[in-house]
Each structure stands twice: as C-alpha cells, then as structure tokens.
Amino acid sequence: MSEHNLILRMEGISKAFPGVQALSNVDLELAPGEVLALVGENGAGKSTLMKILSGAYRKDTGRIFISGQEVEISGPRHAQQLGIAIIYQEFNLAPNQSVAANIFMAREPRRPGLGCLFVDRRRMESEAQKLLDRIGARISATTLVRHLSVAERQMVEIAKALAVDARIIIMDEPTSALGEEEVESLFEVVRTLKEQGIGIIFITHRLEEVFRIADRVVVLRDGARVGSMPIGEATPEKVIQWMVGREVGDLFQKKKAEIGAPLLEVRGLTRRGVVENVSFTLRRGEILGFAGLVGAGRTETVRLIFGADPKDSGEILIEGKPVTITSPRDALAAGIGLVPEDRGNHGLVLTLSVLENIVLPSLDRHTRLRVWLDRLGLLKTAQEFVNKLNIRIAQLQQKAMFLSGGNQQKTVVAKWLALRPRILIMDEPTRGIDVGAKAEIHALMSQLAQEGIGIIMVSSELPEILGMSDRILVMSEGRVAAILDREEATQELIMAYASGEKLGGAHGPLLASPAAL
C-alpha cells in the first residue's frame, strides 16, 4: 500500500486529559475501500482517537493527513468538510421528521430562482431516495424516522454521511443494538460502501464481527497501539491477547452450581402481538439463557415477568405459589430483580450518585419508623456491594454518569443484590463492556448461581449463551421455539430454532410439563 493511496494517515497522536494519558503516540492509516476494525477494551482510547478525527477533541501532538495533505481539524464542521463522518451509537435524528428531511437536515435543497427561500421537497426526497438506494437500504425517504427500526435508523445515518460526500465513515459500535439478521444487512451496506471506495473505521466489542467484515484489525490498549494485522493473519485468540495483554484461557468461566427445586414457573405468558404463550421453569441455582433474534420477544418477555409492561394473560408461580405481578414493585416484593438491556436509560439514574443508585430499590429497608432514612446503614450497604462486586469508584458519592460501562453495569447488579433477590433477570448483561469487566460479570453470575439464585440471562451473543447457560430457551417471533440443554445446544441448532427454520413450537414435548425439563 503506497503512501499516496491512503485516504487517512494519523501519525504520533497523543492526547492527555487531567490525570490520564488517553492516547500516546498512536498511528492509524486507512486506504480507500478498506474496512478497518478498531478494537480494544473500554478506556483503551478508541473513542478518544475517533473524537480527535471527527473534530470533537483537539489532539495534543501528532499529525493528520487526509489524502496525503496535512490538515489541522478544528471542529466537527471542519471534519465534515474534510469528508469524515462519524455514526454514533446514539443517533442524532429527529424522530418526527421524514427520512429525507433528516438526511438533508440544514442542507435542504432549495427551489430554483426566486423560490430559493423555499425548500424543494420533491428534489430532497428524490435525492434522499437515491442515497438510500445506493447503500441498498429498503426505506422510503418519506417515512417518518420514528416509524423506523434501530437498524433502519442506522441506514439513515449512513445515508446522511454520504449526503455530505463522506469518504471516511467511522462507525462506533454499530451492531450493539442489532439482531443477527440486521447485522447482516448492515454488513451488506458496508460492503457496498467499500466497493465505492469509502474507507470505514469500525469500532466493535464483538470479535466475531471483526473477522466477518474487516480487512485489517488495529488493537489499542491503554492509549497505545499494540498491534495491527491483516485479517487473514489474525486469530481471535491473538486479538484478545493483544487487547487484554494476557492470555485468556477460557472466556466463560462457568462454575458448576447445584440446581435445586423449581423457583419460578411461568405459564402461558402473553402480551398480544409481542409475546405469545411463553411457558418455562427456572430452578434454584440455574442460569437460563434466552436466545433469539432481536424482536423475538425476549426483552418483552422478561419485562412482562418483572411487571414493567402489562400482560394480557399468563400465570407466574414462585416456589410453587401463584403471585400477582402488575408493577415492578410487585416483582421486587416477590424477590425478582431486573438488570435491563439499556443500563443508561433504564438501569441507572445517571444524575444520581453510585450510593443513591445502589440503595434506590432497598430504601424501605434502611429506615427507622419507615420514614427516617438511616444514612449510615445506606453507606454500609452500598460499600458492601461496591466491595463485593469490585466496582471501581473514587467514592460512593461519584455520579453514575462518570463510570465506565462495566462499572455502571456492576452498579446496576449491585442495586439488585442489595435487595437479596431470589431471581435475577439480566438482559444483555455484558453488552458494550470490555473483556475484563465481562469476565468479572460472568464470574459473578456463576457465584450467584452457586448461592442458589436463579438467573435468566437474555443475550444476543451466542458464545455467551452457550458458555454461561445451564439451559437455553430459544425464542422466535414471540414464542418459545425450543428449550435446549447445555449439552445438546450448538450455535447452529440455536440459530435454526431462532430463525424459525426448525420448529419446536408450543407442542414440543420439552414444554409439556416442567417435569420434562
């Protein structure tokens, strides 16, 4: 690859924040039509490097060349003018406006001549449609964004980038909210962009995706570049070793737990149009994995169990006794905790401290005469679980918004453990957190199971499902497609049930009675 062919070269980039060297002397290069996977643990410096490239941060030292020309990126607008577009995990789209209006936001085509005061809506829509077609997205430009799925919104973001002639597109964890099929269609788009000579920097936590889509992988660790190699030469073990700086023997350290009596029985749980007749049993000390494509109704099912959404029908029994759960409060009282999928919006109150977040569900247990809060007791409880879960914080009063993803997730888990639940539901417990914290969460799940807690784990990562679950419930289109034992489950089998190729259905013998489980 010769120097002139590169569309981007970053040389010796360093950046310090008060108290921390975020990046030291990092190089990065990108050729047209190349898909570069940028990987590393949280805090490795990926986001900082990309923010420098997209103009959100200024570098301390180093040089940046775009198509061989040295540039000094002065801000986000300047980066955009240089053809650099970044697509964040959270989208910047106006939900009540059409796709076309979003793609051409602030750059709406005008009518010719005197009409230049007015937006030329027809042209805007046809141009937007052309862009969408160019990336192979099957979306109409006149649809309102709020009617689109997450994956479709991502396509709109990409089209928006193309509308300003981006030649470098940065995708920050684009697949973290997508199901298997949606990931595939995103990759289809990435391949289309690649053919058009656009360079793509792809940030992800899912290694398997790196090997599916990338041409080259660059690994950052502690603000430094520790390795780069063409994908043909790389192996997952090698990449993980670079990322963590040590050999990772087994990613999933599941310890054997004693599986006891039935703890939670769910019978015929239904919410019309979303969840149909879901039945299963969770036993003491068991980790029950919920697998399936996005939209299969896994999150919806656990939310129904937790009382977060109203159910149309269905029974829930805990230790053999029927319980009525119509709100999260009822679930709490029944000893159920939920670690939600979206920890920033549903799991934590980011503006409150770690202390306040941990004790929020158990406030009533720390009162005198039910009204006066026992401050010391609150501190003790919070500190106990911060220690137990090894949450790394400077002090308990630290606001939750300043924690890393892994520590945030541990805080969510801590707040439920403080209630001493019998059943813990974890929805995507390790999404978007780094390898080290992931291993800690997995170890914790094993430990909780050994203590006799029943765990439901919803996960879109098949290796995690296979590695951690005692049994695996596969959902497809709102129904239970199969319940598989750890021994019989394979990636292929789960995918076959999840995609509806293989039908277990409600008539399968596995579901007929709890005894058969």
Added chain:
Amino acid sequence: MPETDTRKEKSSLLSQLGRFREINVLFALILLGLYFYWRRPDIFVKPANLAVIMRFIATFGMLAIGEVLVIITRGIDLSVGSMLAFTGVITAWMMLKGVGSIPPIGVLPAILITLLVGTLVGIWHGTFVTKLKIPPFIITLGTYLMARGLAANITRGYPQVFDSGHPFLILGQGDLARLLGWEGGGLIGAIPISFVILLCIAVIVHIILNHTPLGYRIYAVGGNIEAARLSGVNVDRVRIFCYATSGFLAALTGVILASRLGQGTPVVGSAYELWAIAAAVIGGTSLMGGEGTVIGAILGAAIMGVMQNGMVVLNISSYIQDVILGIVLVIAVVYDTMRRGGGFDFIKLWISRPS
C-alpha cells in the same frame, strides 16, 4: 480502624460541602444586602423594612418550594398564581358569607377546608399528568384559567372584605411581637408570622427531600423516571405527591395573602407563578429535572425580595425594576449553565469554527 473511619467521615463532609451549590446564591444575596445597606443604611435595615422583605420572601418562598418539588420531577405548575386568588376568595367567602344555606364558619375550619381544596387541586393535576399523560404545562394552564375565573365568578368581581380586627387577619398581618404579646420586641418581634410559617414548611420539606425514602425517590424520578420505575419506585405516587404539595402550598399562601390584604379578591397573585419559577431557578433548580433544593428556593426568593425592596428604597422606577429583575434571572441561569459545563462547549465550538 478508627483512623480510616474519621477520614471517611471527613471526605463525605467535604463532598457534602461541595454539594452545597447554593453557596453562590447565598454569597450573591449577602453582597446585595450589603450594597443596599451601604446606599441607604437609614431605611434598609429598619425592622419595619426587613419585615416587608420577609413578607415577600414568605409569599414567593412558599410558592417556590412547591415549584421546586414539581420541577425536580420534570414538571411545572402554572396554576399557583390563580390558585392564590381562588383559595383566598373561598376562604374569605366561607368565613364571611357562608356557602348557600350553610352559615359562615369559623376561621380554623375555613382555613383547613381551603388547604384541603388546594391539595385536591394538586392531586387533580398529578393524576392528569401521571395517569392520562397530559403535559403538566397544559393541565396546570387549564387550572390557571379556571381558578381565576371561578374566583371572579364567586365574588362577582367584588372583593370579600374583612372588618379590621377580624381574628383571621393576624395570620398575614401579625408578627411575633403581636402573637406573643411582647412590648416593642425589636427585630425578632418584627418577624412576620407568615415568615415563621415559611421556615416551618421549609424545614419539613427539606427533611422530606433529604432524609426520607420519598425524597430520594423524588430525585430519582426527576433524574430518570424509567430507571426509577424499574427500581420499584411508585413513580405516579411520587409525582402526585409533588403536585399535591404545590397545590397545598399555593392554598396556604392564598390564605396568608387574603389575611394580609384583609380581603379575598380575584385579582391577586397575577403572574406569581412565574415569579415563583424564577425564584426556584435562581436558586439553582434545573428545569431539566433531577436538581433543586429547598434552601435554593428560599435563597432565590430572598434575592428577588431584597432586590425588589432595595430598588424601591433607592427610588428606582418600577418599570426599570422589572427590567433589572429580568436581567438577574438571565444572568443566574447563564451562570448556572456555564458552571455545569454546558455553556463552555458552545463557546468553544464557536471559537474553533473554521474561518
């Protein structure tokens, strides 16, 4: 390990001090006071003048406390000004005319019924906001119109005037000296009863916010309502409580104001809700929710009271007074936003724009 324990204690004390964000507002208030004292030492600190300021603070502090609770949970209560008029009128009406064939009732029952009405109106707001998902702006705007209209309709536009010497009047016009039968009494004696009531309310609400599960939940609901709900917080009840408290405090203020004016009149309290919101905001309450304190609300009301009074003492025209108060509000909010780091981003972006 006693050593580590004391260190922990200290750090938490320090962080608590750091959390005392109202310190800026308090500082501004002291500066303002010193300035007016310097300009007119003869008038400004006279007990009679300080009593005027305290009456102002009592009115707007009480309303601002209600607004703080509602605003923490990301709501707004636009009804309090009209509620003031409405509750003042019905209180006077119950004491002087009676309802229909029911003869006039005593002072205490009339006040209690009025406070109940105010609380019920607050619960009404809270129910619409939580159960029917009506924006708080709209439902309280509805009451804003209805309450004043009802007040005017009940009295046919005429004020319900109390005879001088009516026992009800001591609530709004009396001070500690009169209540306790002191002679002279000096500064302490000049403290109005309404101000004492405000302090009691402030202490109670402060304790609720900082020392009870309900208070923690109010902040949690304001910070992230869905996370709070999934943590088992009864979010509807928490929000209804805040609206009910605001309604209760509006009624209490209405009663006190009627007592002070010696009449229940439908024209009182116009735009008071905006002043109360301004006091809350000057005191550091964030309209984005999740932040706000009782101390801030009172300090905000105090700043407005001292400024307003000081400008009167300095003979500044009342037109200019409004202009200055408006400027103070804007400065307070801009300063607060910058302190949180929001404003700096904007400036940085502006400077670093490519030429």
